[in-house]
Amino acid sequence: MRKKLWGGILLAAVCLLPLQAVVADDSRYQPTKQTPDTQTVYITDIETKDGHTYVTADPIQWYEGEAANQAFREHEQDPDMTExxxxxxxxxxxxxxxxxxxxxxxxxxxxxxxxxxxxxEADINWNERVSEAKFVSLFTPSDKEIMMGFPYHLTVQDGKIVKVVQQYVP
Known part of the structure; x- marks a missing residue:
């Protein structure tokens, strides 16, 4: 099964928010630096038990720029839409x-x-640091679907997530 996101995850949120709430200075955007320990994922579950928090994540392939256009053409093969x-x-x-x-x-x-x-009242704040506890608290029943709709870059070392970066989705 192939999931595709075309500005889509924020579509529901954009419909509910004033336009100025989702407009950002895209010129400040910097792609997340990938390392051998980094993987790009959708978070599918977060669970805390016995004092430990566990994140279940499904790896994805994230493309930007010309690489995105090339992947789009390979997967979609739509003569009316080539980018x-x-x-x-x-x-x-x-x-x-x-x-x-x-x-x-x-x-x-x-x-x-x-x-x-x-x-x-939500607004874009580039690479805003939040605590692990705050991050987990954002996956409430009412916000979980939206938060899970963003791609995330996870850095995993020795089987533990040591860094999470939410991917900006234009």
Whole structure:
């Protein structure tokens, strides 16, 4: 099964928010640096038990720029549309979830989230650091679907997540 995201995850949120709430200075955007320990994923579950937090994540392929256009053409083969909408493209041909422990001192950087309890007040704050506890708390029943719709870059070392970076989605 292949999941594709075309500016789509924020579509529901955008419909509910004033336009100025989702407009950002895209010129400040910097792609997340990939290392051998980094994987790009969708988070499919977060669970805390026995004092430990576990994140279940499904690896995806995230493309930007010309690489996104090339991946789009390979997967979509649509003669009327030859470039990835919004400059990015996601491929998830195989659902293969893995569960990792989230380190209590993990570095977590978010781009966009419901920090006040009202999505209408949400705004983009590039690489805003939040605590591991705050990150986990954002996956409430009412916000979980939106938070899980963003791609995340996880840095995993020795089986534990030591860094989480929410991917900005234009």
């Amino acid at each position: 990835a909408p919004d400059g990015y493209y996601i491929v998830n041909d195989v659902v293969d979830p893995h569960t990792y422990e989230l380190s209590p001192d993990a570095v977590v950087e978010l781009q966009y989230y419901n920090s006040t309890g009202k999505w209408s």
